[in-house]
Amino acid sequence: MGKPTGFLDYKRQNSETIPPKKRIQNFKEFHVALPLEKQRIQGARCMACGVPFCQxxxxxxGMASGCPLNNLVxxxxxLIYHGKWELAYRRLAKTNCFPEFTSRVCPALCEAACTCNLNGEAVATKENEHAIIEYAFAQGLIAPHPPKVRTGKKVAVVGSGPSGLAAAMQLNSRGHKVTVFERRDRIGGLLRYGIPNMKLDKSVIDRRIAIMEAEGVEFVTNANVGGDIKASRLLKEYDRVVLACGASNPRDINVPGRDASGIYFAVDFLTSVTKSLLDSNFADHKFIPAKGKKVMVIGGGDTGNDCVGTSIRLGAASVLQLEMMPKAPDTRTEQNPWPEWPRVCKTDYGQEEAIAVFGHDPRVYQTTVTEFVKNKKGEVCKAKLVKLQGQKDEKTGKMRMAPVEGSEYVVDVDLVLIAAGFLGSQKYVTDAFKVELDGRTNVKTAPGEYQTSVPGVFTAGDMHRGQSLVVWAIREGREAARAVDESLMGYTNL
Incomplete structure (x- = not known):
């Protein structure tokens, strides 16, 4: 520990962000990193505490505390406090395949569990991680290293999101021949099309994919396994198959008027915008437009926030964001002590931008839709909303959100984005491989394992555990790779 009193001597300093009204003029990342010397001081704030919950x-x-990858925080x-950036990268790379992704999009579970939170501000671990990985790329520390020996074994990975990419990287490093199949036109899964460019610039993905290709991983796009490509082919041609197709079924809002035009799932909206941006910088106009529209986002999570920020960048006239649950407290309650994940209200970048542009927070809590109203053209033009309140279910004893009688009201809308989460794996893929599912339509395995009910077929990521974070997907991909390797070789050193 280089600076025993660092957490007392230095205050937390975050990277600067471009002001909301300026950054909404484009889809570029808007965080301006600290100089390395200042970031080094942030490393000094780490306490090297006796029980590092950060890792x-x-x-x-009921929620994760600390990093699911067990990063050696x-x-x-x-090491960065001592200026040993290369060594810091080597330690980071031992546990995390893609720090360039997590340091941009992870909600920083490590910081929530930081001991400094007890009496001050957490160590800026997420930005320290970002500084390490970007230093490593800038200094050429991350270069292709193809395996010197090949095992002769072939593995197919279906899906190129973070879990599929992590599994592919690990298995390739072991010497297996890995082919990644992606049904879309570009590699990355939800990293590519589910996360807006201002949160994760797609050049960051391309940079990593180029290295993996140089190391011997083969990527096949426009390859719809279970559709155009038969499962039987993969089972015949490959020694093992890893299903990492994500939780791709969006949760719908089934109310009268749902068939109106102008109502979209959030993932379709975000995908259309990113694809048009990448294909033509919006010149092709092949995206769901929001300019001049009264936008209503249904869902208060990360995806809902991304829809808010994207809609504003596209020129929305107004943005309303519905949340079914009550507003979380601004600070921890006694029932939510450290090191539990803090269940507190978070104002994310999209909401910050809405406040700057429209003068108020776009979120309306304890509210849901009861009906969509169509105009003569069949387009959505209004939404009927109702307030909700917590109510105990007499049969189950559990609390549920119930409508408040007489609280109905109507709002004008002409673009609705449903960001209500995902329900599990897609049926045509699981049917094609004949894998057993659990009650949530996730691919079933024994607890803590990744082998499916079909010999030689493994699973990882959201398809296995349900909708979750990128950091969990990477962990699942790494652990699935270990299980596959052991099944192929009789042992594993992954």
Missing amino acids: YGQIIG PEWND
């Missing part, structure tokens, strides 16, 4: 990554109070924080 714990287990469930406490105190070690690389200390």
